[in-house]
Amino acid sequence: MARTVTTNRKLITTIIAWTIGILIFFPILWIIVLSFKTEGDAIRTPIEVLTSAWTLESYAVVQVRSDYLKHFNNSVIIAVGSTLVGILVAVPAAWSMAFVPSRRTRGILMWMLSTKMLPAVGVLYPIYLLFIEFGILDSRIGLVVILMLINLPIIIWMLYTYFKEIPNEILEAARMDGATLRSELLYVLTPMAIPGIASTMLLNIILAWNEAFWTLNLTAAKAAPLTAFIASYSSPEGLFYAKLSAASVMAIAPILIMGWFSQKQLVRGLTFGAVK
Numbered sequence: 124m125a126r127t128v129t130t131n132r133k134l135i136t137t138i139i140a141w142t143i144g145i146l147i148f149f150p151i152l153w154i155i156v157l158s159f160k161t162e163g164d165a166i167r168t169p170i171e172v173l174t175s176a177w178t179l180e181s182y183a184v185v186q187v188r189s190d191y192l193k194h195f196n197n198s199v200i201i202a203v204g205s206t207l208v209g210i211l212v213a214v215p216a217a218w219s220m221a222f223v224p225s226r227r228t229r230g231i232l233m234w235m236l237s238t239k240m241l242p243a244v245g246v247l248y249p250i251y252l253l254f255i256e257f258g259i260l261d262s263r264i265g266l267v268v269i270l271m272l273i274n275l276p277i278i279i280w281m282l283y284t285y286f287k288e289i290p291n292e293i294l295e296a297a298r299m300d301g302a303t304l305r306s307e308l309l310y311v312l313t314p315m316a317i318p319g320i321a322s323t324m325l326l327n328i329i330l331a332w333n334e335a336f337w338t339l340n341l342t343a344a345k346a347a348p349l350t351a352f353i354a355s356y357s358s359p360e361g362l363f364y365a366k367l368s369a370a371s372v373m374a375i376a377p378i379l380i381m382g383w384f385s386q387k388q389l390v391r392g393l394t395f396g397a398v399k
Contacts (some may be wrong), residue, residue: 151375157368158182165364181369189352191373198348198374200263201338202331205270206324209278212271214320217282218308222291232283235276243273243336254341261343269341270331277330278323285319286312325385332378349374 156172157165164175185191220228250269251260259265289312297311313320335350342351353374356367 154368154371157365158372160365162363162365165368181365182373185356185366185369185373189355189370191352194347194349194352194374195377197263197346198332198350198377201266201270201346201348202328204263204267205274205331206327208267209271209275209327210320210324213275213278213282213323214308214313217279217286218312220279220283221286221289222294232280236280239273239276247340251341260341261345261347263346265341266338266346266348269337270334273334273337274327274330278327281323281326282316282319285316285323289315325382329378329382 158181159177159179160172160175161178161180164172167175220232254260254265257265259268293315294307294311297307302311332348333350335354338348338350339354342348353367353370356363356370
C-alpha cells in the first residue's frame with residue numbers, strides 16, 4: 124500500500140513538473156515556430172500557423188537588413204566585460220565581509236541588495252547626463268560600467284554566501300604559513316570557491332546579455348547589443364511578428380546554448396556549500 128502511494132506521488136510530481144516545464148518553455152517554442160513563417164502566416168490562428176509552410180524568409184531578411192555579427196560582438200564584449208570587472212571588484216568585497224566582518228556588514232549587504240529595488244527609470248536622467256559628460260554615451264565601455272554596477276550587489280551577495288561556507292581555519296592556517304593577502308585570495312580562497320565563482324559569472328553573463336532597459340536608453344548605433352537588434356523590428360508601423368521572432372531566436376540562441384552546456388556547472392555552483 125505504501126509503495127503504491129509513493130509511486131502515485133512520484134507520478135503526480137512528474138506530471139506537475141512536466142506541465143510547469145512545458146508552460147515555461149512554450150513561449151520560446153512559439154517564437155521559434157513563428158520565426159519560420161511568413162508575415163502573413165504569422166498573424167493567423169495557431170492551427171493555421173502550424174499547418175502553413177515553413178520558410179527561412181524571415182531569417183534571410185533579418186540578415187540582409189541588420190548587421191547581426193556587429194550586435195552579437197557588442198553583446199559578448201559587454202556581457203563578458205561587465206562580468207569580469209564585476210568579479211574583480213566583488214571578490215575582495217565579499218572576502219572582507221565574509222572573513223573580516225564588522226557590526227555594519229549585514230546592514231551594508233542589505234543596503235546593496237535594496238538598490239536592486241530602485242526603479243531604473245528613476246536614475247536614468249542623471250546617469251544619461253553623466254554618460255554625456257564623460258563621453259561614454261553609446262559606447263561599449265559605458266555599458267560595461269553600468270551593467271557591472273547594477274549587477275554588482277547580486278555578485279557580491281552570491282560570492283559572500285559561497286565564501287561563508289569555507290572554513291575560516293583554512294585561511295588562518297595559510298596566514299600562519301606566511302601567506303600574504305594576495306596569496307590568500309589567489310591561491311587559497313579562489314581555487315576553493317571556483318564552483319561558486321563560475322556559477323556567479325554565468326548568471327551575471329545571462330543577466331547582462333538579457334538587459335534591455337539600459338542598453339536601449341544608453342546606446343544608439345555603435346554599441347547596440349542584441350537587445351537593440353530585437354527592438355529594431357518594433358516600429359510605429361506595427362510589429363513584424365515573423366521577423367521579430369527570427370531576430371529573437373538569433374539573439375537568445377547563443378545564451379541558450381551556453382546555458383545548456385554549462386548547466387551542470389551552474390547547478391553545482393548554485394548548490395555549493397549546501398551539503399557539508
